[in-house]
Amino acid sequence: VDLLNKKHFPCFAHSLNLVLKNAITKCNNDEVLSVITKCKTLVTFFHHSPKATRMLKEANKKIVEEGENIPGKLIQYVDTRWNTLHHMITSVLDNHNGIQMIKLIDAYSDLNVLTKEEVQLMRQIIMILEPFDQATKDISGMLTIYQILLIMIYEFY
Numbered sequence: 001v002d003l004l005n006k007k008h009f010p011c012f013a014h015s016l017n018l019v020l021k022n023a024i025t026k027c028n029n030d031e032v033l034s035v036i037t038k039c040k041t042l043v044t045f046f047h048h049s050p051k052a053t054r055m056l057k058e059a060n061k062k063i064v065e066e067g068e069n070i071p072g073k074l075i076q077y078v079d080t081r082w083n084t085l086h087h088m089i090t091s092v093l094d095n096h097n098g099i100q101m102i103k104l105i106d107a108y109s110d111l112n113v114l115t116k117e118e119v120q121l122m123r124q125i126i127m128i129l130e131p132f133d134q135a136t137k138d139i140s141g142m143l144t145i146y147q148i149l150l151i152m153i154y155e156f157y
Contacts, residue, residue, distance in 0.1 A: 013139050020082040020132055032125065035118045036077070036085070039092045042099065043074045045111070052102060059098040071095045083136055086129035089122050 027033060046053050060071050071094035075087040092099070096119060103111045114122070 013136050017082050035121050043076045046074050056098045059101040063097050083133050086133045093122050
């Protein structure tokens, strides 16, 4: 960029990603880190067990009331994409009742499910992350337009 004598405009979505990734990395709240780790462990368990995944899908079908949507797949957190933390926690919360049913089966009785307190904490984390997720979605859709406008304004002045 310096070689071309052009001004560099950092990507807003990428900057937002870095801010939140840094905040998550530096989080020193043991309860938050513990619930994130527990969610990762649950998602990993189901991703590595097709049988448990099938059982979760069946359990979710039995639980939902008529007219409600069946919870989707569990989503794993990927360190390089912060909004997958929001998506992972949301997916685990959506599937929570089904996961609880799976634990009742003898073969899965040692499954480390979430406590009521952890579920409450997850809801709070989602409330914090939701605006950032929405901002990323909004800005991603408008990114090209803003980039073109910035370049035009810069070139004009």
